[in-house]
Amino acid sequence: MTIAKQRKYDVVVVGSGAAGEAAALTAAENGNRVLMLEKGRTTGGSANYSEGIFAVGSYLQKEKGINVSGTAVLKEEVEYSKYKADARIWRKYVDSSAENVQWLSDEGVVFERVQAMGAGEATWHIYKGFGYGAIHTLEPKFLKLGGELLTSTSAIDLKLGDNKTVTLRNEATGETEDVQAKVVILAAGGYLNNQEMLAKETNYDLSRLVPVSSGKGTGDGLRLGWGVGGRKYGTGMAMLFGGYLKDPDEPSFKMMESQMNTAAGQQPLLWVNQDGERFVDESVIYNFSYAGNALYGQNEVYSILDTSVIKKMATEGNYMGLGVYVERGQIMDKLEDEIAEAVAANKPFIFKADSIEKLANQMGVPAGKLVATVSQYNNYAANGVDNQFGKDAKYLAPVQEGPYYGFKLNIGAFCTMGGLRVNTANEVEDNNGRVIQGVYAAGNDAAGLTGDTYGPNMPGTCAGYAFYSGRNAAQDAQKYLK
Numbered sequence: 250m251t252i253a254k255q256r257k258y259d260v261v262v263v264g265s266g267a268a269g270e271a272a273a274l275t276a277a278e279n280g281n282r283v284l285m286l287e288k289g290r291t292t293g294g295s296a297n298y299s300e301g302i303f304a305v306g307s308y309l310q311k312e313k314g315i316n317v318s319g320t321a322v323l324k325e326e327v328e329y330s331k332y333k334a335d336a337r338i339w340r341k342y343v344d345s346s347a348e349n350v351q352w353l354s355d356e357g358v359v360f361e362r363v364q365a366m367g368a369g370e371a372t373w374h375i376y377k378g379f380g381y382g383a384i385h386t387l388e389p390k391f392l393k394l395g396g397e398l399l400t401s402t403s404a405i406d407l408k409l410g411d412n413k414t415v416t417l418r419n420e421a422t423g424e425t426e427d428v429q430a431k432v433v434i435l436a437a438g439g440y441l442n443n444q445e446m447l448a449k450e451t452n453y454d455l456s457r458l459v460p461v462s463s464g465k466g467t468g469d470g471l472r473l474g475w476g477v478g479g480r481k482y483g484t485g486m487a488m489l490f491g492g493y494l495k496d497p498d499e500p501s502f503k504m505m506e507s508q509m510n511t512a513a514g515q516q517p518l519l520w521v522n523q524d525g526e527r528f529v530d531e532s533v534i535y536n537f538s539y540a541g542n543a544l545y546g547q548n549e550v551y552s553i554l555d556t557s558v559i560k561k562m563a564t565e566g567n568y569m570g571l572g573v574y575v576e577r578g579q580i581m582d583k584l585e586d587e588i589a590e591a592v593a594a595n596k597p598f599i600f601k602a603d604s605i606e607k608l609a610n611q612m613g614v615p616a617g618k619l620v621a622t623v624s625q626y627n628n629y630a631a632n633g634v635d636n637q638f639g640k641d642a643k644y645l646a647p648v649q650e651g652p653y654y655g656f657k658l659n660i661g662a663f664c665t666m667g668g669l670r671v672n673t674a675n676e677v678e679d680n681n682g683r684v685i686q687g688v689y690a691a692g693n694d695a696a697g698l699t700g701d702t703y704g705p706n707m708p709g710t711c712a713g714y715a716f717y718s719g720r721n722a723a724q725d726a727q728k729y730l731k
C-alpha cells in the first residue's frame with residue numbers, strides 16, 4: 250500500500266495551518282493536482298487557536314467607518330522592527346490584506362467583527378469559531394476540488410530537480426515514500442516546539458518560556474528549506490505573550506482560558522523581580538510582546554495581588570482589556586474560585602500569605618525589600634503618581650488588604666516567526682539572493698515581517714500573513730507552473 254495516491258503532483262504543501270490551507274485551496278482552485286501534508290492527526294496547526302487576522306481597507310472596516318492607512322502601518326511596522334522587516338513584503342501584504350479578508354469571506358469564513366487589541370489599531374478581523382472555524386471552512390472546499398490531504402504524514406526530506414522529490418513519512422507506521430512535485434510550499438509553522446532549535450536560534454531562557462501552541466512547530470519547514478540552500482534569515486524571535494503561569498500538571502494552552510492567568514500575567518498590576526523590586530511600568534502588558542521582553546530582563550518575576558484587587562476584578566471587572574478580555578471592565582467571575590483551587594492544590598506558581606513579609610519569604614525574595622516596594626507603591630497609588638516608572642494613575646491599585654497573593658510569572662509564547670528568506674512572491678531565496686525555483690515558504694516559516702519583537706499594535710498580522718502568504722505563494726506558483 251502506498252502512502253500517497255499519486256506519484257506526481259503539481260504542488261505539495263507541507264503543513265495544514267493557515268498558510269498551508271490557503272496555499273492548498275488556492276492551488277487547487279487554479280486547477281492543480283495538490284497534495285497537502287499534515288504531520289499531526291488533525292489539521293489546522295496553531296492557526297486553530299487564533300482569534301483574528303489583520304487587514305486594512307476591508308469591507309468590515311469600511312462598514313464601520315474605520316480608516317487605517319496602509320502606508321502608516323507599513324512605516325510603523327518597519328520602524329518597530331528596526332528595519333529588519335522587509336518593507337516590500339509589508340507593502341504587498343498591506344495592499345492585499347483587504348482582498349485576503351474578502352477571499353476568505355467569499356470562501357465562507359465568517360467574520361464577526363473588527364476591533365483593536367490593547368492599545369492597537371482596529372485591524373483585527375475576528376472570525377467565528379476562532380481560526381479553527383476558518384480552517385475547517387477552507388478544507389472541505391479543497392477536498393471537494395479533488396485536493397489530497399494526508400494527516401499523520403510528515404515531509405521529512407526535500408530534494409531539488411526539475412521535479413522536486415519530497416519524502417513522506419507515515420507517522421503511524423513509520424513507512425516512508427517519495428513523491429514528485431513541480432512546486433513545494435513550506436508552511437510548517439516555525440520551530441517553537443523544537444527545544445534544540447530554540448536553544449540554537451534564540452537567546453531566550455527556555456526554562457521560563459511556555460509554548461502555547463499546537464505543539465507541532467518543530468522547525469521541519471526551515472530544515473527542509475535550509476537543506477536545499479534556502480538562506481537562513483530572521484530567526485531568533487518568538488511571539489512572546491506577556492506573563493504566563495506554568496502548571497506542570499496541565500497542558501499549557503489550558504491557562505489561556507484561566508481568569509487567574511489573565512489577572513496575574515495580563516493586567517497592569519504590581520510586578521516585582523527576584524529582589525523584590527519593581528522593574529517596569531506594568532501597563533507595558535498593553536503590548537504583550539514588549540511585556541515578554543521586560544519579563545525576560547529579570548531572573549524571576551512575581552505578580553502581587555491583594556484581596557481587594559481580586560475582589561474588584563471579580564465584581565467590577567478587569568483593569569485592561571486584552572486578548573480574550575477584549576474590553577476593559579469585563580467581570581472575572583471565576584477568578585476567586587480559580588485562585589482558591591490553585592492554593593488548595595498547592596500549585597507551584599501561587600503563594601498566599603496574610604502579610605507581605607510572609608509572602609516574600611514564601612516566594613524567596615528579600616522580605617524587607619518587598620515591604621518597602623509595596624509601601625512605596627501604595628504611596629504612588631495614594632498620590633495618583635508613579636514617580637518611578639510613570640504608570641497611569643488608573644492602574645495604581647494599592648496592595649493593602651490580606652490575604653496577599655504572589656504569582657510566579659513565566660513567559661508565554663505563541664509561535665516563532667521567520668527562518669527562510671523569501672521575496673515578495675514568497676519564493677525562497679538562496680545565500681546569493683537567487684530564487685530557488687519552485688520552492689516557496691509561507692506563514693511562520695517565512696522571514697520578513699518582524700525584527701526581534703512581534704507588533705501586536707496592529708493585531709492579527711501573524712495569522713493574517715499566514716493566510717495571505719500561503720495564497721500569495723500559490724498564485725505565484727501558478728505563473729511558475731505555466
Ligand SMILES: Cc1cc2nc3c(=O)[nH]c(=O)nc-3n(C[C@H](O)[C@H](O)[C@H](O)COP(=O)(O)OP(=O)(O)OC[C@H]3O[C@@H](n4cnc5c(N)ncnc54)[C@H](O)[C@@H]3O)c2cc1C
Nearest residue numbers: 264266267268288294295296300404438692693709711712
Ligand atoms: C493561542 C494562539 C492565539 C493566536 N492568536 C492569533 C491571532 O489572533 N492573530 C494572529 O495574527 N496570530 C495569532 N496567533 C499566531 C497564529 O496562529 C500563527 O501565526 C499561524 O497559525 C501561523 O500559521 P502557519 O500556517 O505558519 O502555522 P500553523 O498554523 O502552526 O500550521 C503549521 C502546520 O504544519 C504542520 N507541520 C509541521 N511540520 C510538518 C511536516 N514536516 N510535515 C507536515 N506537516 C507539518 C503542523 O503540524 C501544523 O499543523 C495565535 C497563536 C496561538 C498559539
